[in-house]
Amino acid sequence: MSEPKALNKNVRVFTTHSAEETIQVGRELAKFLDPPEVLLLRGDLGAGKTTLVKGIAAALGAAEPEEVTSPTFTLIHEYAGRSVEHANLGETILLYHLDLYRIENQRQLDTLGMEELMTPQSVLLIEWGEKFPSVTARCDGEIVIETLHGDERRITLVLQSPKAAS
Ligand code: ADP
Ligand code: MG
Secondary structure (H helix, E strand, C coil): CCCHHHHHCEEEEEEECCHHHHHHHHHHHHHHCCCCEEEEEECCCCCCHHHHHHHHHHHCCCCCHHHCCCCCCCCEEEEEEECCCCHHHCCEEEEEEEECCCCCCHHHHHHHCHHHHCCCCEEEEEECHHHCHHHHCCCCEEEEEEECCCCCEEEEEEECCCCCCC
């Protein structure tokens, strides 16, 4: 990493070899999601994005893995749960999983009402958000899933300017 900016970034890398392991990584990543948070969720079709969200939603007590499905057609899925790190405080987290693949332009994006989802309790995980500069400008980082050999996946969480640990 030659970019000086990289020094300010909070990067975590995981390698998994099955969907179950990726769900487990999702559970782990949930600990780092500190609302309000807006993250790109990047990866090819079948990389494991929905699988990862299953683990995140499960860790927040927001949904059973089988209840988490792709928002390809519905565009937005909402899962209400509780902070993993601050569970004793009963802090609510609203997990939103969005897929902007079918959104063609800024005008369509505006009608989606994303702004209204960005509450202080919200974590937004956005697929295809990199299509829109207005979205990337609002992002606090990204989760990238890369397919390596076979079932092997590399999952990278990058958080810009990490918030102070509490
Ligand atoms: P995406 O949402 O990125 O399109 P999905 O999570 O819907 O991907 O699907 C991932 C598919 O890949 C599932 O069928 C899953 O069983 C399979 N798979 C195989 N190995 C892994 C792995 N290491 N992590 C996640 N999914 C895996
Ligand atoms: Mg998916």
